[in-house]
Amino acid sequence: MMRNKTFHSILITGASSGVGRVVALYLAAPDVRLFLGGRNQTNLEKVADECKSLGAVVEMKSLDVCDRQGMEEWIYSVGHLDFVLACAGVSIGTVDATSQHTLPESSDKIRQIMRTNIDGVLNTVLPAIEVMRQQNLNSDDIRGRIAAVASVAGFVNSAWAPSYCASKSAVDRFMVSSGGSLEKLDIYLSSICCGFIRTPMTANHKFKMPGLMDADTAAKLIVQGVLSKKRRIIFPVWMVVLARMIDLLPVTLLEKLYLPYLEKNHKN
Numbered sequence: 001m002m003r004n005k006t007f008h009s010i011l012i013t014g015a016s017s018g019v020g021r022v023v024a025l026y027l028a029a030p031d032v033r034l035f036l037g038g039r040n041q042t043n044l045e046k047v048a049d050e051c052k053s054l055g056a057v058v059e060m061k062s063l064d065v066c067d068r069q070g071m072e073e074w075i076y077s078v079g080h081l082d083f084v085l086a087c088a089g090v091s092i093g094t095v096d097a098t099s100q101h102t103l104p105e106s107s108d109k110i111r112q113i114m115r116t117n118i119d120g121v122l123n124t125v126l127p128a129i130e131v132m133r134q135q136n137l138n139s140d141d142i143r144g145r146i147a148a149v150a151s152v153a154g155f156v157n158s159a160w161a162p163s164y165c166a167s168k169s170a171v172d173r174f175m176v177s178s179g180g181s182l183e184k185l186d187i188y189l190s191s192i193c194c195g196f197i198r199t200p201m202t203a204n205h206k207f208k209m210p211g212l213m214d215a216d217t218a219a220k221l222i223v224q225g226v227l228s229k230k231r232r233i234i235f236p237v238w239m240v241v242l243a244r245m246i247d248l249l250p251v252t253l254l255e256k257l258y259l260p261y262l263e264k265n266h267k268n
Contacts, residue, residue: 013120016043045060084124150169194221
């Protein structure tokens with residue numbers, strides 16, 4: 001069943017698993033063309049087959065979002081785009097499961113997280129903006145929509161995952177701050193500030209994840225938020241409110257709360 005009457009040409013990075021996969025499946029339908037990108041060719045082919053079974057036309061691209069030239073060539077080549085979702089991202093657990101939440105983070109892991117979560121988003125969003133700038137207004141009187149997955153973690157100075165929190169904060173600030181000027185060009189940006197979602201990334205976490213949400217529900221909230229032109233798509237709301245409150249506490253107090261907990265869980 002068609003979930004929207006607006007998106008007919010959609011590009012998604014990180015589509016081989018997690019949120020990218022479920023959003024692709026949520027939007028897959030007849031008269032929809034999906035451009036799906038990911039690093040895992042085998043998983044990407046499975047997702048493509050699932051989307052095709054729902055009637056969508058699918059084109060795959062096995063590509064690392066850190067490859068700026070490759071991303072530009074891909075995005076510029078696909079033609080008209082109604083919606084672009086920058087979903088590819090990593091945490092310390094997906095970079096190396098054996099070093100999950102080992103502090104301090106190694107310089108190599110920090111750089112990989114920053115490169116994927118920040119440069120990877122820019123390598124997706126910036127070419128998409130240029131493509132949409134050249135497009136005519138659609139039936140909704142806009143040129144296109146672009147969303148990037150940030151995180152509730154971007155609202156806190158957290159000792160448990162400093163590079164992940166910093167990278168997601170950068171994504172959120174860029175998308176939200178850039179949205180105003182791009183709206184004047186009829187291009188709408190959304191920052192997706194979500195909590196814990198049941199995906200392969202969170203499957204590696206060994207700690208309790210309050211508010212853990214199934215990916216299908218998250219996909220629905222993301223699409224609804226983008227269609228509503230929300231600059232910041234937040235869920236669960238209570239977690240964002242709590243994160244904002246926690247971030248007002250002194251950093252040294254937060255460290256006293258976080259670090260003993262992490263040391264205990266790392267030993268277990």
